[in-house]
Amino acid sequence: MFSRAYRTAVTVPPLVWVAVFLLVPYMLMFCYSFWSVSESGTIVHSWNLDNYHELLTKPVYWETLLRSMWIAARVMFFSMLLGYPLAYFLSFHAGGRKDLYYQLVIIPLWVSYLVRAYAWKTILGTDGVLNTLLQYVHVTSHPLDFLLYSPFAVVLTLTHIYTPFTFLPIYAALEHIPRNLVEASHDLGATPAQTFWRVIFPLSIPGVLAGATFAFVLSLGDFLAPLLLGGPSGIMISNIVVSLFGAAYNWPLGAAISLCMLALVLALIFFSERLEKKWSFS
Amino acid sequence: MELLMSASSSQGSLIRGPRWLTAHALAVFAFLYLPIAILILYSFNGQGVGGFPPRDLTLNWYRILFSDAPIWDSVLNSLLVAAAAMLIALLFGIPAALALDRAQFPGKALFRRLVLLPLILPGIITGLSLLMLFRVAEVKLSLLTIVLGHGTALISVATTEVFAGLQKLNRAQEEASLDLGANHWQTFWRITVPNLKLSIIGAALLIFTLSMDEIAVSFFLIGRDNTLPLEIWGRLRRGITPEINAISTIIFLFSLVAIVFWYRLRTRAAPG
Amino acid sequence: MATTTEPAVATGTRPSSTSLLSIRSVAKHFGKNIVLRDISLEIAEGEFLTILGESGSGKTTLLRILAGFEQSTAGEVWMSGERLDTEPPYRRRVNTVFQSYALFPHMTLEQNVGYGLQIAKRPAAEIESRVAEALAKVKMSTYAKSKPSKISGGQQQRIALARALVNRPRLLLLDEPLSALDANLRRQMQVELKALQREVGITFIFVTHDQEEAMVMSDRIALLRSGELEQVASPREIYNRPATSYTAQFIGHTNLLHADISQGTATCGTLKWPTSLPDGTTLFSLRPECIRPVSAAPTSNATVRFSAALRDQAFHGATDLLRVESDGGLIFTIRTASRDLPEGPLEFEFSAADAIPVRATSLRSTSEERV
Numbered sequence: 001m002f003s004r005a006y007r008t009a010v011t012v013p014p015l016v017w018v019a020v021f022l023l024v025p026y027m028l029m030f031c032y033s034f035w036s037v038s039e040s041g042t043i044v045h046s047w048n049l050d051n052y053h054e055l056l057t058k059p060v061y062w063e064t065l066l067r068s069m070w071i072a073a074r075v076m077f078f079s080m081l082l083g084y085p086l087a088y089f090l091s092f093h094a095g096g097r098k099d100l101y102y103q104l105v106i107i108p109l110w111v112s113y114l115v116r117a118y119a120w121k122t123i124l125g126t127d128g129v130l131n132t133l134l135q136y137v138h139v140t141s142h143p144l145d146f147l148l149y150s151p152f153a154v155v156l157t158l159t160h161i162y163t164p165f166t167f168l169p170i171y172a173a174l175e176h177i178p179r180n181l182v183e184a185s186h187d188l189g190a191t192p193a194q195t196f197w198r199v200i201f202p203l204s205i206p207g208v209l210a211g212a213t214f215a216f217v218l219s220l221g222d223f224l225a226p227l228l229l230g231g232p233s234g235i236m237i238s239n240i241v242v243s244l245f246g247a248a249y250n251w252p253l254g255a256a257i258s259l260c261m262l263a264l265v266l267a268l269i270f271f272s273e274r275l276e277k278k279w280s281f282s
Numbered sequence: 283m284e285l286l287m288s289a290s291s292s293q294g295s296l297i298r299g300p301r302w303l304t305a306h307a308l309a310v311f312a313f314l315y316l317p318i319a320i321l322i323l324y325s326f327n328g329q330g331v332g333g334f335p336p337r338d339l340t341l342n343w344y345r346i347l348f349s350d351a352p353i354w355d356s357v358l359n360s361l362l363v364a365a366a367a368m369l370i371a372l373l374f375g376i377p378a379a380l381a382l383d384r385a386q387f388p389g390k391a392l393f394r395r396l397v398l399l400p401l402i403l404p405g406i407i408t409g410l411s412l413l414m415l416f417r418v419a420e421v422k423l424s425l426l427t428i429v430l431g432h433g434t435a436l437i438s439v440a441t442t443e444v445f446a447g448l449q450k451l452n453r454a455q456e457e458a459s460l461d462l463g464a465n466h467w468q469t470f471w472r473i474t475v476p477n478l479k480l481s482i483i484g485a486a487l488l489i490f491t492l493s494m495d496e497i498a499v500s501f502f503l504i505g506r507d508n509t510l511p512l513e514i515w516g517r518l519r520r521g522i523t524p525e526i527n528a529i530s531t532i533i534f535l536f537s538l539v540a541i542v543f544w545y546r547l548r549t550r551a552a553p554g
Numbered sequence: 555m556a557t558t559t560e561p562a563v564a565t566g567t568r569p570s571s572t573s574l575l576s577i578r579s580v581a582k583h584f585g586k587n588i589v590l591r592d593i594s595l596e597i598a599e600g601e602f603l604t605i606l607g608e609s610g611s612g613k614t615t616l617l618r619i620l621a622g623f624e625q626s627t628a629g630e631v632w633m634s635g636e637r638l639d640t641e642p643p644y645r646r647r648v649n650t651v652f653q654s655y656a657l658f659p660h661m662t663l664e665q666n667v668g669y670g671l672q673i674a675k676r677p678a679a680e681i682e683s684r685v686a687e688a689l690a691k692v693k694m695s696t697y698a699k700s701k702p703s704k705i706s707g708g709q710q711q712r713i714a715l716a717r718a719l720v721n722r723p724r725l726l727l728l729d730e731p732l733s734a735l736d737a738n739l740r741r742q743m744q745v746e747l748k749a750l751q752r753e754v755g756i757t758f759i760f761v762t763h764d765q766e767e768a769m770v771m772s773d774r775i776a777l778l779r780s781g782e783l784e785q786v787a788s789p790r791e792i793y794n795r796p797a798t799s800y801t802a803q804f805i806g807h808t809n810l811l812h813a814d815i816s817q818g819t820a821t822c823g824t825l826k827w828p829t830s831l832p833d834g835t836t837l838f839s840l841r842p843e844c845i846r847p848v849s850a851a852p853t854s855n856a857t858v859r860f861s862a863a864l865r866d867q868a869f870h871g872a873t874d875l876l877r878v879e880s881d882g883g884l885i886f887t888i889r890t891a892s893r894d895l896p897e898g899p900l901e902f903e904f905s906a907a908d909a910i911p912v913r914a915t916s917l918r919s920t921s922e923e924r925v
Contacts, residue, residue: 003466005466006466006467006470007381007384007385007387009377010377010378010380010381010384010385011377011381011385011387013373013374013377014374014375014377014378014381014393014397014437014441015381015393017374017434017437018378018393018396018397018437021412021415021430021433021434022396022397022399022400022411022434023396024415025411025412025414025415026411028411028414028415028418029410029411029414032414082310082313083310085303085306085307085310086306086307086310088303089299089303089304089306089307090307092299093299093303093304101307103541103545104311105311105314106541107537107538107541108314108315108318110491110537110538110540110541111318111533111534111537112494112495112511112530112533112534112537113495113497114495114497114511114514114515114518115318115321115530115533115534116317116318118321118514118518118526118530119317119318119320119321119530120317121518122320122321122324122527123316123317123320129320129324160313160314160317163310163313163314164314178654178656180652180654180656181656181658183621183623183643183650183652183656184650184652184656184657184658185658185669186297186622186623186642186643186644187621187622187643187644187648187649187650187718188644188649188669188670188673188717188718188721189644189645189670189673189674189721190644190669190673191644192297192300194673198669199658202660203659203660213402214402217402217403217404218402218404220404221403221404221405221406221407222404222498223406223498224497224498224515227519228518238404238406241406241410242406242501245410245413245502251414254410255410255414258406258407258410258411261404261406261407262403262407265402265403265404265407269402279660281659281660281701281703297642297643
């Protein structure tokens with residue numbers, strides 16, 4: 001039905017753009033990771049495995065990566081904890097107001113990331129809203145300093161950012177479940193709780209996986225929240241990369257770490273998609 | 283038949299939701315909106331940020347904001363970048379969606395992956411890879427490089443939205459057009475595009491907003507001129523100023539207007 | 555007002571007169587929309603009752619109230635002496651076969667069928683044997699380990715049936731379960747379902763809009779029109795003695811004669827026949843098969859004759875359905891044995907006794923002509 005000219009016209013321009021601005025840059029990143037930087041600060045195009053050797057032998061990289069993954073895991077867990085029941089409530093118990101509530105969940109997504117991270121900064125600081133409130137009502141007598149400039153602050157802020165993102169695919173999956181399955185389950189004697197665990201939850205797993213992967217991957221690669229709120233104990237792997245492209249000026253090493261992150265992310269996406277396929281029944 | 287389904291929760295059914303579920307939902311909403319509320323509240327606080335309760339309600343910070351030239355320069359930059367990025371993303375994203383929907387070609391799977399990758403990839407990777415490209419190609423960093431970066435990252439948004447719209451499109455309409463004598467080009471403009479109007483506008487709005495807020499990719503591609511997020515970021519690094527509360531409130535209000543507009547658009551064009 | 559031409563015992567069925575289900579003045583409103591008005595019905599143990607009606611008649615709503623998916627706005631439902639409609643669906647000894655089957659896509663057919671037993675925490679061995687028995691009864695044993703997406707619509711329907719029956723409910727509700735099947739399969743399933751019901755002895759309440767289906771399968775039919783019970787009777791009774799014009803038209807074909815009665819004679823156009831009804835105007839229902847070509851037998855004044863011109867002849871296999879216009883200008887539908895008809899005007903007759911008086915209720919616009 002579609003002529004060759006039509007098909008070529010729609011395929012070529014995006015292909016070219018994608019090749020130039022996505023494929024080539026990744027390949028460049030790949031190349032950079034095998035180069036090194038000289039004493040005088042120029043990039044030396046000699047091919048070696050020094051950078052990877054550095055990554056494997058120096059503990060700081062592993063530690064930071066593991067800490068980043070731990071933070072990402074907690075963000076994933078908490079945003080799921082917040083997002084799933086919310087999605088369930090909207091899908092099954094919100095009645096006619098479902099659409100309105102949905103919009104209410106989406107609105108924070110449209111508010112700038114920076115703005116929201118900044119808001120948490122003002123709330124959690126030693127002079128911030130939370131601390132002064134707690135002292136005002138005499139719950140604490142002096143400011144709690146672990147609230148800000150800690151992994152806690154990073155996890156809290158990222159959870160806040162990513163809860164709507166985990167909500168979306170879970171809600172979509174729940175909406176997709178035919179309501180007569182729920183009725184059939186009740187008809188056969190299952191209470192709402194039993195129906196949830198035996199019918200609803202299994203059928204929502206693809207949405208859960210999609211949301212979890214999204215939250216985990218994006219938290220893992222985040223560098224802004226740690227810079228604003230993480231303090232020295234909250235440094236994540238992307239912060240190392242940022243400094244390598246900045247003050248610490250070692251592009252090849254930075255590229256190597258980025259490449260590893262890319263590989264890790266791709267692997268996670270791959271496995272998540274495999275699992276999603278296994279659990280999708282429509 | 284079973285279409286008379288479970289509006290039953292509002293029609294009086296014997297099955298009610300557990301109370302904790304409602305409480306939980308309320309708590310999550312509170313969690314999502316609390317920081318925003320505090321931000322807005324404290325933008326009027328005479329004492330600046332921190333302290334409880336807020337006193338000295340004032341518009342001082344807004345006044346300072348309005349005479350702050352660098353901020354408004356960056357706003358202008360952001361608007362330009364967003365407009366340009368939106369054009370690029372649509373110009374390449376719409377054909378990409380069409381190609382994925384209708385064309386078969388070698389490497390289609392790889393193409394699909396690459397186009398959609400920036401959606402889920404942390405911005406730092408997209409930003410850094412493009413930085414390396416510009417370095418090797420000896421292109422100076424400027425608003426142009428930021429435009430290119432946003433465009434690349436946001437093509438995926440355009441493609442996703444338009445692709446979804448294409449799935450809903452009734453293929454028979456296009457076939458009828460061809461049957462009645464129109465060629466592909468005419469069919470495209472007279473039938474396909476009008477049907478995709480909603481998806482395209484939705485995508486455009488989303489892309490514009492995302493570009494205005496974008497920081498992760500922009501962080502690495504910035505030249506001399508700042509976009510608004512980067513301008514704010516620079517000030518945040520130096521310390522908190524209450525002015526930030528004021529500009530943040532304004533950004534929030536704009537976002538609110540944008541989403542109400544988008545919602546109206548959607549419900550007007552596609553009721554039910 | 556509900557018209558029950560039915561004494562307490564269903565005619566022509568197994569002689570069980572114990573009432574299982576008692577529907578008392580049930581009404582259902584959705585906002586301003588009144589879907590069910592004052593429905594009262596007694597359903598006997600072991601009975602096969604069909605709730606018959608057009609779309610929008612409220613039949614599915616009534617079924618859903620019995621299942622527990624809707625709550626009535628007024629009225630009560632009792633089962634075996636205990637209040638039913640205050641219980642949530644998972645506590646009722648009632649099971650449902652859904653129109654779209656509603657099989658759980660992530661479970662095997664075995665797991666689907668055994669679901670209710672699992673919930674009831676029956677021992678594993680018992681579940682296994684009862685599931686195997688149920689699958690065998692619906693002839694789906696070889697598919698036990700398959701998933702619903704791998705089997706056809708007709709097969710899914712059997713599994714839905716097995717899944718409901720395996721729990722040995724006191725009452726089985728079937729919501730138009732055969733409507734998605736093609737004609738031949740449908741006829742086959744009708745027979746099988748009827749046999750199954752006889753075999754297991756469970757009370758079936760079957761909802762459909764197909765009046766032929768209702769007549770084939772039911773012990774009794776409850777005809778629902780716009781949320782009210784039009785007539786509740788056995789198939790034979792409802793066909794031969796329709797109470798209203800709606801019933802006469804909905805079930806089978808009929809001719810409706812608008813007659814004036816004066817001193818024992820009903821007059822409709824040029825036709826006259828004796829009747830014992832009082833003076834006034836009355837509608838009479840005359841089944842097409844009751845009109846026959848004139849025979850040579852002597853007539854009495856209880857036989858009405860007319861000549862008519864053939865307007866249309868539709869071939870229905872064993873019979874023909876003729877449309878004729880009488881010399882008085884009335885249009886009749888006549889069913890005769892299929893054969894070629896001669897040219898020119900034809901002579902027909904019917905017995906006065908076959909003209910059944912019916913109450914006029916609002917007529918749907920159908921292919922039946924009103925005379």
